Amino acid sequence: MSRGFYIGRFQPYHNGHQSVLERIACSADEIVIGVGSAQVSHTVENPFTAGERVLMLTRSLADLDCPFYVIPIEDVQRNALWVAHVRSMTPPFDTVYSSNPLVMQLFAEAGMEVQSPDMYERLTHSGTVIRERMLDGEPWEHLVPPAVVDVIREIHGVERLQRIAGSD
Ligand SMILES: Nc1ncnc2c1ncn2[C@@H]1O[C@H](COP(=O)(O)OP(=O)(O)OP(=O)(O)O)[C@@H](O)[C@H]1O
Numbered sequence: 001m002s003r004g005f006y007i008g009r010f011q012p013y014h015n016g017h018q019s020v021l022e023r024i025a026c027s028a029d030e031i032v033i034g035v036g037s038a039q040v041s042h043t044v045e046n047p048f049t050a051g052e053r054v055l056m057l058t059r060s061l062a063d064l065d066c067p068f069y070v071i072p073i074e075d076v077q078r079n080a081l082w083v084a085h086v087r088s089m090t091p092p093f094d095t096v097y098s099s100n101p102l103v104m105q106l107f108a109e110a111g112m113e114v115q116s117p118d119m120y121e122r123l124t125h126s127g128t129v130i131r132e133r134m135l136d137g138e139p140w141e142h143l144v145p146p147a148v149v150d151v152i153r154e155i156h157g158v159e160r161l162q163r164i165a166g167s168d
C-alpha cells in the first residue's frame with residue numbers, strides 16, 4: 001500500500017491544486033492531504049477556516065479515482081519538529097509532493113522521498129491572485145472547481161474577505 005502526502009493552505013483550493021492531486025492519484029494507492037495552517041482564518045491571506053477548506057477539498061475530489069484523507073494540521077513554533085508533528089496526525093505515507101522549498105527541505109532532511117509536481121498555469125492559478133480578484137470584484141470562479149464556488153457562496157466568503165480587508 002503506497003500513500004502520497006500533499007500539503008497546502010488551500011486559501012482557497014484551486015484548479016492548480018486539483019490538477020496536482022489528479023496526477024498524484026495515478027501514482028499512489030491512497031492520498032493524504034494536509035490542510036496547513038489549520039489554526040488560521042479570517043485574515044486577508046487566510047480567510048477560510050480549516051473546516052471550510054476541508055469542505056472545498058472533499059467536495060471537489062468526490063469523483064477522484066483514489067481513496068483520500070483530508071486532515072487539518074496546525075503550525076508549530078519549531079520547524080525542526082514539524083515533520084514529526086505532521087506524521088503524528090496522518091496515516092503513514094511514503095512520498096511527499098510539494099513545491100514549497102521549506103516543506104521540501106524539512107521532509108528531505110527527515111529522509112523522506114520528495115517530489116515536486118509541475119505547476120499548472122501558475123500565473124493565474126494561485127491563492128494570492130484569486131483572493132486579489134475577490135477583493136477587486138473581478139471574476140475568480142473559473143479558477144477553482146465548481147464545488148469551491150458553491151462552498152464560498154454558502155459561507156459568504158467573498159463578503160468576509162472584503163470586510164476583513166476593509167474594502168466592502
Ligand atoms: N498553479 C499551481 N499548480 C501546481 N501546484 C500549485 C499551484 N499553485 C500552488 N501549488 C502548490 O500547491 C501547494 C499548496 O500551495 P498553496 O495552498 O499555498 O497555494 P498557493 O496558490 O501557492 O497559495 P498562496 O498564493 O495563497 O500562497 C504548494 O506546494 C504549491 O506550490
Ligand SMILES: NC(=O)c1ccc[n+]([C@@H]2O[C@H](COP(=O)(O)O)[C@@H](O)[C@H]2O)c1
Pocket residue numbers: 007008009010035036037038074075076077078079082099100102103106
Ligand atoms: N513549523 C511549521 O509549522 C511549518 C513548517 C513548514 C510548513 N508549514 C505549513 O505547511 C503548509 C505549506 O503549505 P504551502 O505550500 O501552501 O505554503 C503551510 O500551512 C505552512 O504553514 C508549517
